[in-house]
Every structure is written in C-alpha cells, then in structure tokens.
Amino acid sequence: MDEKLSRKLRILADAAKYDASCSSSGAPKRKADVGGLGSTVGSGICHAYTPDGRCVSLLKILLTNYCLFDCAYCVNRRSSNVKRAKFSVDEVVTLTVEFYKRNYIEGLFLSSGIIRSPDYTMEQMLLVAKKLRRDHGFRGYIHLKTIPEASPWLIEEAGLWADRLSINLELPTETSLERLAPEKDGASIESAMAQMFERIEEAREERRHFSPAGQTTQMIVGADETTDQDVLRTSAKLYGHYDMKRVYYSAFSPIPDSSAILPLKSPPLMRESRLYQADWLLRYYGFNVDEIASGGEQGMLDLDVDPKLAWALKNRHLFPVDVNRAEREMLLRVPGLGARAVDKIVVARKHTTLRLEDVARLTSGLKRARPFLITADHHPKAKLDRLDLRERLIEKPEQLSMFV
Amino acid sequence: MTLHRITLKCGADLQGFRRAVRWLIAEELAPQHVVFAIDDAPSLFGNEQTGDAPAVTIPKGVAQLIEHVVCHCDPERYALLYGLVWRALNGERDLLEVASDPLVHRIDMMARSVRRDLHKMHAFVRFRRMKGEEVERFAAWFEPEHFILAAAAPFFVDRFRSLDWTILTPLGSIHWNREALSFGLPARREDAPDEDSFEEGWRGYYESVFNPARVNPTAMRAEMPKKYWRNMPETAAIPGLIQTASQRVERMIEQEASMPAKRTPERALEAMFDQDPKSLEELNAIIAKAGPLVPGATQAVFGEGPLHADIMFVGEQPGDQEDLQGRPFVGPAGKLLTKAMGEAGIVREQAYLTNAVKHFKFDQRGHRRIHAKPTAGEVKHYRPWLMKELELVKPKLVVALGATAVLALSGKATPITRSRGRARFGDYEGYITVHPSYLLRLPDEATKREAYEAFLTDLRRIRDLAQADPETGELPLAAE
Structure with missing residues (x-):
C-alpha cells in the first residue's frame, strides 16, 4: 500500500471517528457469488477493538474532510485548521x-464532508457503492x-446499494441546530428521514432491497444544554416515527x-x-420517557446508578417482586434483571420453584x-426500605487502568 | 457394576459421541456407569467396544447443544453431555427450559464459550498474501481455544469463495482452493507468511480511529482478550496509544480555540445550494447517469415534447419498443394514444409525453420481454424525478394515464374507476383516465369500442380544460 494512500487513510479515518456507529448488523444473510467477494451475517462482526473499547467493524472513513459546512462541534468544519485530504472513488x-x-473488516461505512454541493458529494459516495457492488461483486456490508x-x-438510489443508511x-x-450548525436545517433532516422510512417499509413489504438494515x-450529548429527558424525548420520537x-x-x-x-x-x-x-429501557423494557426521567433530578439521569435502579429506588412501594409469580412486565422492571434473564425465569418457573442461587445462575x-426480589428462600423485608440502599448499590467507578 | 469406558477421538468427535450415545442408551447404562476417554490417553480399562445401535430421538435443543459442546476443549464435555441426554430421556424432556439447573447452566456456559471462540475466530483471523505467487493466495495463522476448525470453515468459504486461502492452527489446518474445502495437519506459526503489504496501512487506520479522550482498555480487553493479540498486526499499536492518550487529551483541552486560517469561501457557499437541474436536459442527464432503479432496461426513456406544453401526459413505464428506441409512447399503446389524440383534436407534437417510471421493467420469457408492472415502491423511487420534470415543463394540465401515473403524481394509490375525471395533483390541475394499453387488453370488440369512445370523451375534455382561461377557469364555448 503506497505511502500517500496510507497518509490519506490516517487523516480520513481520524476525521470519521466521531461517528459512534460502526455496527454491521441487520443485513439479510448473503454469500459470495462465484467470482464475487463477501458475505453478511445477521448480527455483524467486530474485527478489532481499539483502546477506547470501541469496536472496529467497518472501514469507517470520509471520502473527504474538506467541508463547506461550519458545524461548531465538528472537527471538519470549514473554519477548522485540521489537515485535509480527499480520496478518489x-x-x-x-x-x-x-x-x-x-478479513480486517465487514465492509464500508462511508461518509463525507460537503464539497461543491450536497448532490455532487452524494453522487461520489454512490459511485463508490456502485463500483463495489457491480465491478467487484462485493456482497459485504x-x-x-x-x-x-x-x-x-x-436517497432513492442510495438505498438500492447500501445495507444501511x-x-x-x-x-x-432545533435551537441548538440553528446555533451550532448554521448550514443544517432540521426540517430537511426530518423529511429525508421520512423519505427513507417510507421506502424502507415499502421495499420490505415488496421483498426488494432498499437499505434492508x-x-x-x-x-x-454535552455540546449544548439539552437535558437527558429532552434527548430521550427526541429519541422516542425518532423510534416511533421513522423506525430507527x-x-x-x-x-x-x-x-x-x-x-x-x-x-x-x-x-x-x-x-x-x-x-x-x-x-x-425505552425500547425493550416497557418504560416511557417520563418514568425514566423521574429516576433522576430535573430532567437529568442519575449518574451514580443505572436508570432502572434509579427508578426502582424512587418507586419502592412497587417492590419486592416475586420471581416465581410476578408478570413478565414487572420482572423487567427489577434492577439487575435483563430481558434475557427474565425470559429464562418465566420459562424455568413452569418446571421448578426458583431459589436465590437459581436466579444467580441467570443474571x-x-x-x-436482591433487595427488590422475593424467591422461594429469600425476602428482602426491611432492607428495601433502608435509607442508605442507594449508597450501598452505587457501582464503584471502574479504575481506568492506564497500563495494559 | 463395572464402569464402561468409551474412547472418542481427539478433537470434536461428534460422530463417535453420537454412536456411543446410541449404544449406551440401548444398553440402558446410566451416566455414573460410564467414563469417557479421549483417544490419545492410553487406555487402562477394557470394555471399550460400542457396537451399532438403533437411532435415539433426543430433544432438538439438546441435539443442537451437543453439536456445539463437543467442540469444547474440556475433557469432561462428553460425560456432561451424556448426563444431559440421560436426564432428557428419563423424565426430564424439557430439561433445557430450566436454565437455572446447575448442569444445564454449565453446559450452556460451555456452548457459549464455543460460540464465542467461533465468533472470535471469524473476527480475528488475519490473512496475509503469500509472496512470490502469480495468483492471489492468502494464509493465516490462528490459535483457537476449542476444536472449532470444521465449524468455523463454512463462514470463510461463504465470504472468500473466489480466493485461495489457508488457515493454519496448532490443531489442524483448513484449505480452500476455490472449489473444495480440505482439512490438514496441525501447523506452526512459521508456516504462515510473516507480513503483508497492507498491514501498515491497516495499523495506521487502527491508530487513527482511536479517540484518546475515551481511553478504556478494560472494555477493549473484555472483547479482545490479550491471548488473541499476538496474531493481530494492529495490536502492536496498543501500548503506545494508551501511554500517550492522556497527554493528547490535555493538549487538546489546553490549546485555545484557534482562528480559522482561511477566509470564508463565500462564492462556493453561494453555489453550494444552487444544485437543482435547471433544464430538462440537465435532469435527463442525471437520470441517465443514475442507471435503472428497476431490474432490466437497456436505457432510460425520457419525456418528449415542448416546455410549457398545455398538456403533460404521464404513462406507466416504457415498453419493449420504447426501451429499444429510447422514445416514449412509440409501441402499440403509444400508437393507439396518438390516434385517439388526433381524433380528439390534440396535436401530439404540442403535448408533453412521459412515463412515471423511466426504465422498462420486464420478465424475459424465451426471446420475448414481457412487461412487468413496477411495484408501488419502485414507482416512488422515480417520483422525485417526475416531480422535477413536472416543475420544469409546467403544463396547464397534467394527465395521469392509468393507476401507476396516479400513484406517481399524487403519492397515493387510487383506483381509476372511482377517480376518473378532473383531479388535482399538488399545484397542478389534473385529469385521470385509463392507460391506452388497457384498451388493447380488453377481450371483445364491443367492449373495446365502448372503452375507446369513453377514452375519446376524456381526451376531448382534456383538450378543452387545457384551453381554459387560466385566470377565470372559463372553458371555451361548447365544452362541458
């Protein structure tokens, strides 16, 4: 690999890393054709992890980090003095x-700074996807x-070539967007999301390929003053309206x-x-935004304990819950019990009466x-009402070791 | 009662274990009377022979667990599995549903460990291109924890079918020659290439995606345990990245916000949002460049006719003839439309004719290409272009020929029978009628004639509506 390409890769990978998403999940299972390259597996694969604990699954790069936009939070905004580079298709x-x-990667995650015009930039990105699929029979992500x-x-074209948009x-x-990202416009973002949502749904019904993942x-989070409650409200809306x-x-x-x-x-x-x-909690545990927010103070989540525990501590009158009898919905609200553990409990208790050590094997x-549960051999009694319960359950912040 | 000794081959001996289970169950030997040994351990007891025995039906979940757990490196695996089978066949059929049972839990943990090892092998194998060979050939050295080679191989075949590759491990090797898979002897690290020309670039990538402000090596090691590191070229960068992380962050925080070195590119900014196609030629060039959004098609078939035509006709999609000639409405349905237009007093050359979908979608039957109806989603893919086309042509009246055109113009599916007649499509006066191909498909002459007359009536109204005064909406004399 030549020196110049390596240098560009460093710049354009560095420029892309503030995008948290790297997942390669959700694509329909595909295998390489004869002469082709690549496959997809349902839940994706992380091919490496960097020392920030993040997964490296896709080659996540920008086509270019030259950008005409001037979004304050972005390292690539036009007024920034970072090094610039541009890949060819x-x-x-x-x-x-x-x-x-x-076998370094599952596929490509391509993004770009806006050069010349949004259309020109998007066309270049599409060209990459088309070349991979058409010229190389690429069936990866x-x-x-x-x-x-x-x-x-x-957008209509992009979904035909991509697994995910x-x-x-x-x-x-909207206010923060206006203040910090002057070229962006909330309405056009939402209308593009709506357009993708519609096409994705239609294609799924018609069993065609359009951004199947x-x-x-x-x-x-943390670049503006928005509270957690408002962030979560926005999320709930995005999940509800556009099936994110x-x-x-x-x-x-x-x-x-x-x-x-x-x-x-x-x-x-x-x-x-x-x-x-x-x-x-919003998506899999039947909580709504206000319930979650009620576990914290003034719209901000409790940083010391997880949000389910925070909610339970403020709703102690609903506990303890009997593992051997309670409804699934209520078990899901018990701190420390994940959805999978709850499913196992619900199945296992048809055959046996669960004791504390049984639960210990499931979660x-x-x-x-413990303080919220009743099992055949355990009842928290007054422990649930102890004033220092929250303090006792605070996770000790894990020491970030600086040496491996 | 004597202990029965079952000897199985080294590795994941699924077949041997199955045979043993059949025999043991037939002999009604409970787990406490059986010991399992692995081939390479010298045998001390006799009584090893297992003959053929009839098949045993065991719960599906147990069978699936066995397939995974025989790969585990724990020598106790067969004894544990046989204990599970025995219980499942002796009154505890639904045993697996009790995930809290100590044996079920232990076996489940073993299965998980095997699945994790498989997953990590799929993730962490690093191929290196073999040197001095014309054809691209790749080889990798990997050290799995369990006996998973056979289970891991199909993944690599599905993914790298068109490449020659070999995976070498201390437990055996896998070879793929683009046609067949074969398993070979254990290998040594030295048997694999010791470098690859893309590894430095890859390491550079790995270093660059790390964010020093989020350093968290514990989370990294949880998912990528150290034992895998020595076979992954990028991990050489880890100590350096961690050591310099805090300094890098401090530097970023201490550094004052800098002033932009470059001036604001005013003109580029102005030009940036001026990207819309300004003419039909520009729009058509975009459509041509995009290629078909439906399967099939030789070329895009664009609309035809003067800008600001009074009437814009929108059909469904080009047919076989249109696709070959690259012009709309030139096939049998187009000819019928042209004839009817003439009879209704509409000059074809003065109208604008186009299709909702710009490419011919068809099924190949022998030499014939049979029209295939575009799905609603496919029609929508073409909608933004049609809307732009409409905006550029700016007709007085836009006519939807058939249901697909209605869907394309309105965005909603509407049956023709109920909506035939005047309509409104966004900012445009509209009219809905049938597609001329419908007239061609009618079975008998009488119905055909009747339908054609109705179509003519529609076209005459269309002609009159298009001549209406745009201010007052008043129709010319003798209309309506």
Missing part, C-alpha cells in the same frame, strides 16, 4: 476490497451516510482545533452510558436485584 474501492480480503441537503432522488441529527433540538442516527434501528449517543469530545463556542472538557462518558441504558446483576 477508486482509492476507497481498493482499500475496501483489499482490507476485506484480509455497506453503510452510507445520507446527506439530507442532497436531492431526494439520490443514516443521517445524523447531531443536535437534539434500516436507518440509524446519532445525537451529540438505533439512535447513537456520542459524548461531545474535545477535538483538535476546537471552536470557541463549545465547552472544552472531558467527554461526559458516564452520561452517554446512562443514555444508552435509558434508550434500552450477573444479582447484587442489584
């Missing part, structure tokens, strides 16, 4: 194919970042050469992690669950 195709052959300012026909909302409210989006496969939360992280209008501090990683937990969160 063929360079991206070569990198994808050669990395793929060596392709995720394309859609440019909402591009003409609607380009996404548009980043980036900021949870659906669409996702990302919101930056995932909403990613990205803790605003200091970037090299940052803008003067944004906070320079360490990224609020714990907040990000609590939002993910809350997001899960790793027994410590949190």
